[in-house]
Amino acid sequence: MKDLSTVRAEYEKIRSSGARLDMSRGKPNKEQLDLSNGLLTCLREDEFKASDGTDCRNYGGLDGLPEAKQLLHRMLDVGPDEIIIGGNSSLNLMFDMVGHAMLRGVYGVEKPWAAQKPVFLCPAPGYDRHFAICEHFGIEMLPIPMLKDGPDMDLVEDIAGSDVKVKGIWCTPKYSNPTGVTYSDEVVRRLAAMKPKADDFRIFWDNAYAIHSLGTPEDLMDILSACRDAGNEDRVFIFGSTSKVTFAGAGVAMMGASTANLNFIRKRLSKQTIGPDKVNQLRHVKFFGNYENILKHMEKHAAIIKPKFDLVTGMLEQELGSCGLASWSQPAGGYFISLNTLPGKAKKVYDLAAAAGLVLTRVGDTFPYGKDPEDQNIRIAPTFPSLEEMEKAMELLLLCIRLA
Amino acid sequence: MKDLSTVRAEYEKIRSSGARLDMSRGKPNKEQLDLSNGLLTCLREDEFKASDGTDCRNYGGLDGLPEAKQLLHRMLDVGPDEIIIGGNSSLNLMFDMVGHAMLRGVYGVEKPWAAQKPVFLCPAPGYDRHFAICEHFGIEMLPIPMLKDGPDMDLVEDIAGSDVKVKGIWCTPKYSNPTGVTYSDEVVRRLAAMKPKADDFRIFWDNAYAIHSLGTPEDLMDILSACRDAGNEDRVFIFGSTSKVTFAGAGVAMMGASTANLNFIRKRLSKQTIGPDKVNQLRHVKFFGNYENILKHMEKHAAIIKPKFDLVTGMLEQELGSCGLASWSQPAGGYFISLNTLPGKAKKVYDLAAAAGLVLTRVGDTFPYGKDPEDQNIRIAPTFPSLEEMEKAMELLLLCIRLA
Numbered sequence: 001m002k003d004l005s006t007v008r009a010e011y012e013k014i015r016s017s018g019a020r021l022d023m024s025r026g027k028p029n030k031e032q033l034d035l036s037n038g039l040l041t042c043l044r045e046d047e048f049k050a051s052d053g054t055d056c057r058n059y060g061g062l063d064g065l066p067e068a069k070q071l072l073h074r075m076l077d078v079g080p081d082e083i084i085i086g087g088n089s090s091l092n093l094m095f096d097m098v099g100h101a102m103l104r105g106v107y108g109v110e111k112p113w114a115a116q117k118p119v120f121l122c123p124a125p126g127y128d129r130h131f132a133i134c135e136h137f138g139i140e141m142l143p144i145p146m147l148k149d150g151p152d153m154d155l156v157e158d159i160a161g162s163d164v165k166v167k168g169i170w171c172t173p174k175y176s177n178p179t180g181v182t183y184s185d186e187v188v189r190r191l192a193a194m195k196p197k198a199d200d201f202r203i204f205w206d207n208a209y210a211i212h213s214l215g216t217p218e219d220l221m222d223i224l225s226a227c228r229d230a231g232n233e234d235r236v237f238i239f240g241s242t243s244k245v246t247f248a249g250a251g252v253a254m255m256g257a258s259t260a261n262l263n264f265i266r267k268r269l270s271k272q273t274i275g276p277d278k279v280n281q282l283r284h285v286k287f288f289g290n291y292e293n294i295l296k297h298m299e300k301h302a303a304i305i306k307p308k309f310d311l312v313t314g315m316l317e318q319e320l321g322s323c324g325l326a327s328w329s330q331p332a333g334g335y336f337i338s339l340n341t342l343p344g345k346a347k348k349v350y351d352l353a354a355a356a357g358l359v360l361t362r363v364g365d366t367f368p369y370g371k372d373p374e375d376q377n378i379r380i381a382p383t384f385p386s387l388e389e390m391e392k393a394m395e396l397l398l399l400c401i402r403l404a
Numbered sequence: 405m406k407d408l409s410t411v412r413a414e415y416e417k418i419r420s421s422g423a424r425l426d427m428s429r430g431k432p433n434k435e436q437l438d439l440s441n442g443l444l445t446c447l448r449e450d451e452f453k454a455s456d457g458t459d460c461r462n463y464g465g466l467d468g469l470p471e472a473k474q475l476l477h478r479m480l481d482v483g484p485d486e487i488i489i490g491g492n493s494s495l496n497l498m499f500d501m502v503g504h505a506m507l508r509g510v511y512g513v514e515k516p517w518a519a520q521k522p523v524f525l526c527p528a529p530g531y532d533r534h535f536a537i538c539e540h541f542g543i544e545m546l547p548i549p550m551l552k553d554g555p556d557m558d559l560v561e562d563i564a565g566s567d568v569k570v571k572g573i574w575c576t577p578k579y580s581n582p583t584g585v586t587y588s589d590e591v592v593r594r595l596a597a598m599k600p601k602a603d604d605f606r607i608f609w610d611n612a613y614a615i616h617s618l619g620t621p622e623d624l625m626d627i628l629s630a631c632r633d634a635g636n637e638d639r640v641f642i643f644g645s646t647s648k649v650t651f652a653g654a655g656v657a658m659m660g661a662s663t664a665n666l667n668f669i670r671k672r673l674s675k676q677t678i679g680p681d682k683v684n685q686l687r688h689v690k691f692f693g694n695y696e697n698i699l700k701h702m703e704k705h706a707a708i709i710k711p712k713f714d715l716v717t718g719m720l721e722q723e724l725g726s727c728g729l730a731s732w733s734q735p736a737g738g739y740f741i742s743l744n745t746l747p748g749k750a751k752k753v754y755d756l757a758a759a760a761g762l763v764l765t766r767v768g769d770t771f772p773y774g775k776d777p778e779d780q781n782i783r784i785a786p787t788f789p790s791l792e793e794m795e796k797a798m799e800l801l802l803l804c805i806r807l808a
Contacts, residue, residue, distance in 0.1 A: 033461040037449045040683070045441045057437040057651040059429075087491065092677040099503055103518065103541065114507065114518065129675075136675040137507065243678065247461040250683035271533075271540040273496040274647065277681065279444070279654035 004402070011399040015356035021393040022359040026177070026335040026381040027248055031304050035297060036246040042286045048279065056278035062269050063262075068252065068281040074291050075210050076238045077222040078256035084265060086276040090241040090253040094204060095133050097237055097255075100268055101167070101202070102137050107234055107264035109200035113139075113167050121159060121169040123151035125338060125366035125377045127177040130170040130206065134368070139167075141368035146179050150187035153194075160196040168202045174220045175209040178338040178366055178379040180331025182218040192226035192235065203227075203236040210240055211298050213333040214306045224256060233258040242284065244301075244335065245294065252281055308382040308390050312337050315394045325401055328380075337380040338366075341401060346376045348404040349397070358396050408806070415803040419760035425797040426763040430581070430739040430785040431652055435708050439701060440650040446690045452683065460682035466673050467666075472656065472685040478695050479614050480642045481626040482660035488669060490680040494645040494657040498608060499537050501641055501659075504672055505571070505606070506541050511638055511668035513604035517543075517571050525563060525573040527555035529742060529770035529781045531581045534574040534610065538772070543571075545772035550583050554591035557598075564600040572606045578624045579613040582742040582770055582783040584735025586622040596630035596639065607631075607640040614644055615702050617737040618710045628660060637662040646688065648705075648739065649698060656685055712786040712794050716741050719798045723806075730805055732784075741784040742770075745805060750780045752808040753801070762800050 002010075048057045050065045064085025073080045086093065100106075102114040120134050124143040134141050142159060144151045150173070160166045171191070173183040183191075191203055205223055227235045234257075242251035257265070288294050313330055316339070320326050329338040341349055346363040353360050361379040364370040380397075382390055406414075452461045454469045468489025477484045490497065504510075506518040524538050528547040538545050546563060548555045554577070564570045575595070577587040587595075595607055609627055631639045638661075646655035661669070692698050717734055720743070724730050733742040745753055750767040757764050765783040768774040784801075786794055 027463045030459065033452075033459065036461070037452070040447045040452065041445070041449050043444045045445050048437075048441070048444065055434065055437065057440070057653055059431045059647070059652040061653070088681045089677045089679070095676045099507065103503065103506055112518075114516075132675045136672070243463070247683060248463040249461055249465070249679055250681045268540070271536045272499040273493045275493070275653060277492045277654045277684065279651060280681065280684070 002402070007399055007402045011352070011356065011396070011403055014396050014399070019357040019392065019396070021357060021389055021396065022385065023380050023382070023390070023393050023397070024359045024361045025384045027384050028244055029304070029384050029386075032301055032383070033247060035300050036287070039246055039283050039287050042283055043279070047286070048282070050278065050282065054278070056282050059274055061275050061278055062273070063266055064254070064276060065278055065281045065285065067285045071285050071288060071291060071294070072252070072254055073256070075294070076207060076240050076254060076256035078224050078238060082224065082259065082262065083254055083256045084262055085252055085254045085281060086269070086273075087253050088241070088249070088251055088277075088280070090206065090208070090239040090243070090255070091129055093253055093255050094130070094206065094239055096272075097204070098133055098137055098139070101200075106200050106202060107261050111200065113200070116167070117165050118167040119163065119165045121151070121156055121166060122368045123169070123171065124368060125178055125372075125379070126170060127172055127206070128365040130204070131368045143368050143373075146176065146181060148181065149184035150181060153187055153190045157190065157194045160194060160198075160201060162197060164197040166196060167198055167200060168204055170204050170206065172206045172208055173223070174207055174218065175212060175331055175334025177208065177334065178336035178377070180329040180334055180336065180338060182220055182332070185221045188221040188223055188226050192223060192232060193230035201235065205236050205238045207238055207240050208244070209334040211295060212244060212301070212335070213298070214302050214309055215332060218332050224258070234261050237261065245298065246284065246287070250280065252284055305383045308387060309337065311387060311390055312380055312382050312394055315398065319398045320401065335381060335383055337382060339378040339380055340376045341378065341404065343374045343376050345404045346372060346378050349378060349400045352400040352403055353397060356396055356400070358393055406806070411803055411806045415756070415760060415800070415807055418800050418803070423761040423796065423800070425761060425793055425800065426789065427784050427786070427794070427797050427801070428763045428765040429788045431788050432648055433708070433788050433790070436705055436787070437651060439704050440691070443650055443687050443691050446687055447683070451690070452686070454682070454686065458682070460686050463678055465679050465682055466677075467670055468658070468680060469682055469685045469689065471689045475689050475692060475695060475698070476656070476658055477660070479698070480611060480644050480658060480660035482628050482642060486628065486663065486666065487658055487660045488666055488673075489656055489658045489685060490673070490677075491657050492645070492647075492653070492655055492681075492684070494610065494612065494643040494647070494659070495533055497657055497659050498534070498610065498643055500676075501608070502537055502541055502543070505604075510604050510606060511665050515604065517604070520571070521569050522571040523567065523569045525555070525560055525570060526772045527573070527575065528772060529582055529776075529783070530574060531576055531610070532769040534608070535772045547772050547777075550580065550585060552585065553588035554585060557591055557594045561594065561598045564598060564602075564605060566601060568601040570600060571602055571604060572608055574608050574610065576610045576612055577627070578611055578622065579616060579735055579738025581612065581738065582740035582781075584733040584738055584740065584742060586624055586736070589625045592625040592627055592630050596627060596636060597634035605639065609640050609642045611642055611644050612648070613738040615699060616648060616705070616739070617702065618706050618713055619736060622736050628662070638665050641665065649702065650688065650691070654684065656688055709787045712791060713741065715791060715794055716784055716786050716798055719795075719802065723802045739785060739787055741786060743782040743784055744780045745782065745808065747778045747780050749808045750776060750782050753782060753804045756804040756807055757801060760800055760804070762797055764801075
């Protein structure tokens with residue numbers, strides 16, 4: 001292990017070199033996007049009809065093409081009749097669900113949340129954009145510790161079971177952002193079966209990394225069936241998209257839920273939009289053909305990004321494996337590695353990195369209200385930079401951790 | 405003019421023939437959509453970068469590509485910095501604007517409308533989907549008579565000027581749905597300069613037919629400049645789309661407003677979405693190249709649909725021109741012909757037509773709450789059926805009017 005003066009000297013050398021590195025962006029790299037370039041050209045001039053004869057260029061079709069539902073429903077672990085496909089952003093679908101609940105309530109309990117001082121449970125560290133939706137709508141957030149197999153369910157059951165203001169919980173159940181955790185069957189079952197005080201309590205199940213494995217896929221229990229088995233089939237809204245399957249800016253977004261929930265949502269959609277871009281759905285259908293091809297496609301993604309994950313965890317292990325200065329996740333999928341410094345050190349690491357030209361995800365962003373109570377979580381996003389850039393960035397990050 | 409027994413006999417003949425005709429759908433026909441098939445194939449596999457280097461396949465770019473703004477801003481009569489491009493549905497942009505105002509208010513007056521029993525002024529007959537948004541959000545609607553040059557401005561000024569609950573007005577200012585009216589300069593100026601009681605009063609300016617002329621375009625005064633001149637530049641939200649320019653289901657939607665308004669909206673967008681489909685915006689840029697080509701493209705649309713409008717108005721004139729049983733619009737653009745029967749006869753005409761296999765827009769749909777106070781307005785949508793179908797449908801409609 002290097003002594004501190006060597007570390008300091010190496011850090012100064014990088015700092016004065018004017019490096020510009022970025023490990024903050026959870027987005028696919030060019031090579032990944034290139035895998036789907038066929039989407040740009042896969043339709044001929046006369047290919048605009050859906051299998052039922054629908055002219056995809058025209059109005060009509062509120063909730064997605066039948067063949068797009070057929071192609072994608074397994075990604076959400078729901079039936080082909082339990083999915084709606086709309087727009088290009090699952091975040092937008094979540095935002096709209098929360099917004100609608102604020103003004104009109106949810107299926108079965110059409111009482112506006114806005115008038116009830118709603119509270120959401122937020123497993124943390126978690127996804128900053130979920131928290132941003134809550135902040136936007138003025139929903140109070142309660143952080144729930146993330147354990148090795150999902151959120152602390154004792155706490156979830158306790159709080160939701162005793163406070164009627166608790167209306168929802170944000171979950172990224174597979175390869176969770178940023179911890180990489182996949183919820184255990186036990187956690188899924190407890191979420192499905194728990195007895196919240198509020199009968200309009202809903203699980204926002206953002207299965208963003210459903211098929212985004214780096215190797216052998218981890219199993220996630222089918223939440224809709226679990227809810228159904230527990231007699232709570234209307235409890236869950238499932239979200240997903242092809243943003244990290246095809247194009248992050250031009251994919252298709254979808255949601256799954258019980259038939260009653262979807263019918264309720266369709267009523268809103270019929271007022272809200274003329275319908276989604278059916279031509280882009282058709283492109284996805286043509287490009288992939290079937291679900292198995294999507295899974296094969298995801299193996300190509302894994303082949304591109306796994307070496308970057310291996311590089312990060314390998315360097316962490318080699319430099320910090322025995323010194324106790326940090327711990328980190330070893331995710332089997334998803335887009336992030338979650339690094340915990342010693343308590344009270346994350347901001348210092350962030351500042352040192354920033355001063356030397358390395359952009360990290362802002363410390364605190366992975367917690368509600370931007371506040372990491374222990375000041376220790378750093379989210380590393382290895383996918384976007386090249387391997388060479390990642391190596392340089394990691395060298396610098398390791399120096400910063402040592403210095404801090 | 406045929407005598408009544410001839411009319412009855414001809415009606416019965418059609419009724420028993422099992423005809424199936426439809427004049428209710430304000431959507432482009434196949435020939436019109438074919439004009440834009442180049443959109444399906446205009447990008448090559450390596451064409452995914454915007455002019456500023458943005459990879460349109462990836463995340464980023466909240467409010468539209470710079471070159472798409474450059475291409476489309478004149479359609480809304482705003483500057484290239486006064487436009488946001490997002491999604492494929494301008495209706496969705498309107499819905500979101502109203503929804504946001506309900507929960508959070510508008511720029512400058514961030515008080516939720518929901519708590520204030522909001523009222524909208526609804527020039528009528530008008531667009532049913534505007535009214536549906538109000539119904540969805542529980543906004544009370546006050547119908548305002550449409551005159552030859554726009555809504556009755558005396559009434560608008562009176563009501564909005566005296567009631568703080570009046571928060572907005574729906575306008576389709578050019579080739580209005582369904583009347584075909586283009587607002588006069590005087591009306592636009594009065595809307596821009598009026599003194600509503602509510603300082604969060606907003607004009608929802610749905611310029612859906614901005615460039616959809618059938619011949620020589622009518623001039624519509626630039627509302628944003630008019631508002632600015634009157635010191636009210638934050639009063640108006642302008643909406644438009646390429647739904648009836650390129651593909652009704654896969655075009656691009658946009659809105660224009662003051663810089664302050666747009667910045668306020670961008671704050672919401674940053675929570676709501678990962679950004680619009682930039683690849684589809686790029687397609688539109690590549691396909692058209694410049695705004696002049698869009699205008700030329702619209703002349704091709706006109707060449708296809710004008711004969712249908714001529715057929716409808718020609719047959720109305722020939723059969724009913726002198727008998728006083730009905731009056732109708734002679735629109736210079738847009739998608740509809742508005743027909744007024746004698747008071748109390750429209751539903752009868754609708755029922756007779758339906759019984760003989762002709763679908764018309766439901767009587768009342770062009771009014772708030774689906775109630776035509778005079779039971780006389782019928783909206784004819786000539787674009788979708790073929791000329792032959794239109795001729796048959798019109799023959800039947802004329803018989804129904806005579807019978808009623």
